[in-house]
Amino acid sequence: MESASVAAGTSLARPSSLLASGAGWRRRAKDRLMTVLIGGAFALAMVPLISLVYEVTKRGIPGLSLAFFTEDARGVVGEGGGASHAIVGTLVITGVAALISVPIGIMGAIYLNEYGQGRLRRALTFFVDVMTGIPSIVAGLFAYALFELFLGPGIRLGVMGSVALSVLMIPIVIRSAEEVLKIVPDHLREAAYALGTPKWKTIVKVVLPTAFAGLVTGVMIAIARIVGETAPLLVTTGVVDSMNSDPFHGRMQNLAVYAYNEYRSPGVFKQAAYDKAWAAALTLIAIVMLLNVAARLVYRRYKTEIR
Amino acid sequence: MFKPSEDVVADPKEQQGLAGGAKTIEARDVNLFYGDFHAVQDVTMTIAPNKVTALIGSSGCGKTTFLRSLNRMHELTPGARVDGHVTLDGEDIYGKGVDPVEVRRLIGMVFQQPNPFPTMSIYDNVAAGLNLNSRRVPKDRKDAVVERSLRGANLWEEVKDRLDKPGSGLSGGQQQRLCIARAIAVEPEVLLMDEPCSALDPLATLAIEDLIAELKNRYTIVIVTHNMQQAARASDVTAFFNLDATGKPGHLVEVGATNEIFTNPTEKQTEDYVSGRFG
Numbered sequence: 001m002e003s004a005s006v007a008a009g010t011s012l013a014r015p016s017s018l019l020a021s022g023a024g025w026r027r028r029a030k031d032r033l034m035t036v037l038i039g040g041a042f043a044l045a046m047v048p049l050i051s052l053v054y055e056v057t058k059r060g061i062p063g064l065s066l067a068f069f070t071e072d073a074r075g076v077v078g079e080g081g082g083a084s085h086a087i088v089g090t091l092v093i094t095g096v097a098a099l100i101s102v103p104i105g106i107m108g109a110i111y112l113n114e115y116g117q118g119r120l121r122r123a124l125t126f127f128v129d130v131m132t133g134i135p136s137i138v139a140g141l142f143a144y145a146l147f148e149l150f151l152g153p154g155i156r157l158g159v160m161g162s163v164a165l166s167v168l169m170i171p172i173v174i175r176s177a178e179e180v181l182k183i184v185p186d187h188l189r190e191a192a193y194a195l196g197t198p199k200w201k202t203i204v205k206v207v208l209p210t211a212f213a214g215l216v217t218g219v220m221i222a223i224a225r226i227v228g229e230t231a232p233l234l235v236t237t238g239v240v241d242s243m244n245s246d247p248f249h250g251r252m253q254n255l256a257v258y259a260y261n262e263y264r265s266p267g268v269f270k271q272a273a274y275d276k277a278w279a280a281a282l283t284l285i286a287i288v289m290l291l292n293v294a295a296r297l298v299y300r301r302y303k304t305e306i307r
Numbered sequence: 308m309f310k311p312s313e314d315v316v317a318d319p320k321e322q323q324g325l326a327g328g329a330k331t332i333e334a335r336d337v338n339l340f341y342g343d344f345h346a347v348q349d350v351t352m353t354i355a356p357n358k359v360t361a362l363i364g365s366s367g368c369g370k371t372t373f374l375r376s377l378n379r380m381h382e383l384t385p386g387a388r389v390d391g392h393v394t395l396d397g398e399d400i401y402g403k404g405v406d407p408v409e410v411r412r413l414i415g416m417v418f419q420q421p422n423p424f425p426t427m428s429i430y431d432n433v434a435a436g437l438n439l440n441s442r443r444v445p446k447d448r449k450d451a452v453v454e455r456s457l458r459g460a461n462l463w464e465e466v467k468d469r470l471d472k473p474g475s476g477l478s479g480g481q482q483q484r485l486c487i488a489r490a491i492a493v494e495p496e497v498l499l500m501d502e503p504c505s506a507l508d509p510l511a512t513l514a515i516e517d518l519i520a521e522l523k524n525r526y527t528i529v530i531v532t533h534n535m536q537q538a539a540r541a542s543d544v545t546a547f548f549n550l551d552a553t554g555k556p557g558h559l560v561e562v563g564a565t566n567e568i569f570t571n572p573t574e575k576q577t578e579d580y581v582s583g584r585f586g
């Protein structure tokens with residue numbers, strides 16, 4: 001290839017440094033090396049992900065059955081029973097956490113992006129960043145301590161778990177919503193102002209609709225991020241074998257704690273308990289994947305072309 | 308005072324005769340700042356109703372900043388400050404207790420980049436001023452306003468069959484006329500245009516200039532332009548802004564009838580600029 005192009009260059013009687021020089025060979029070699037390196041890094045990053053999904057699927061499928069989704073674990077020893085109480089618990093706890101976090105998070109982001117100025121804004125941004133780094137067990141202990149103040153020691157409620165998860169979720173929602181609101185171009189806000197539209201109405205009718213797809217995506221990804229939390233729920237929602245869908249009454253099971261528990265104390269029928277733990281893990285991953293797919297679909301369906 | 312009033316929606320032709328909407332703007336000793344930066348210095352000029360006033364001058368001389376001070380958009384920039392007086396038919400728009408939101412309902416604006424709302428249809432873009440300003444407007448009245456505004460912006464024939472399609476699907480020139488329709492739908496008294504044609508091709512530019520010539524029958528029009536041919540073609544009055552050096556505030560050099568400014572300006576600077584010796 002190389003010699004052919006050199007020949008072509010000379011035959012045209014136009015000495016071309018571009019074609020004849022050795023620099024081209026070097027550049028191509030460097031280019032190839034970098035491609036290999038980057039490709040290798042990507043492959044390396046994929047190895048744990050793929051092996052994890054493969055392993056969880058392989059081990060999780062034996063534990064799946066109709067009963068796993070329809071029955072709870074009350075009085076069950078060994079095989080049989082299900083995790084319906086944990087699935088419902090996960091959905092309820094996460095749902096309530098989202099109900100608390102989404103309005104607070106989005107309004108917080110609106111404040112930071114549309115109203116906040118100067119020092120206060122910078123301080124709040126800083127604390128939001130700090131909050132995203134809070135260890136999840138700390139969030140759990142915070143929620144526990146808060147409810148203990150009013151309801152006495154040893155209290156366990158589903159809603160306590162929701163509050164703990166909100167502490168983790170709110171900063172994620174604020175962060176992602178803030179990024180999305182930043183993308184809404186100022187000229188759209190100005191267009192609304194120039195029509196004599198008050199600021200709050202500009203935000204409600206112009207900024208939020210324009211950012212809608214991104215906001216929903218951010219919320220879904222934040223939910224996916226917290227749905228599998230274990231530690232804060234261990235200390236707030238407790239461990240229980242029977243169905244409870246009332247977050248304000250009694251202990252509530254969830255998939256992560258369920259998996260942890262089946263694995264930690266399998267009892268006599270070890271294999272049955274391990275199967276259930278893996279099945280719960282698989283269900284959790286499936287929920288996270290569904291949320292991510294839903295986020296993508298919503299984004300594709302509702303995104304606004306912004307120039 | 309600046310009444311929010313139902314008659315913003317009403318046809319001014321019914322109310323005040325054909326030319327009734329337009330008002331005079333007077334700027335007195337206007338100084339504009341961005342934080343510590345003095346952007347525009349001591350501008351005093353009168354902008355006559357039913358005329359097109361062009362603001363020309365090189366980049367950074369403060370024409371756009373001055374334009375934005377006329378409907379209180381300047382102060383939306385963080386740190387921006389206004390000194391001096393701007394009156395609309397004698398009423399100080401910076402007066403105590405004057406709501407900038409009300410001022411902007413009377414003084415509309417068209418921007419450099421066509422900026423229809425991307426989430427709204429063509430119809431809703433034109434009706435945006437009515438929808439966003441919280442008054443319930445009956446559907447048939449809204450239909451009438453949309454049609455009249457689109458006709459007023461010479462866009463009706465091109466879009467009447469696809470009013471429910473998104474405004475972002477139109478060409479650049481059509482989008483800009485859509486933005487003009489959106490601005491005139493709230494029946495302002497003054498229309499400010501910030502380089503409305505700079506993103507458009509020559510044919511679309513011509514369409515906008517023709518439109519401006521029609522609109523001046525009903526509104527006071529102020530247009531910022533970099534294009535001197537455009538100022539010469541489309542305006543009745545021209546104001547030339549300049550600055551002594553980068554970092555110095557821009558100021559008004561002279562203002563006069565457009566043909567005077569372009570053929571026989573008083574100031575040497577103006578002559579140099581309009582004859583293309585700089586800028």
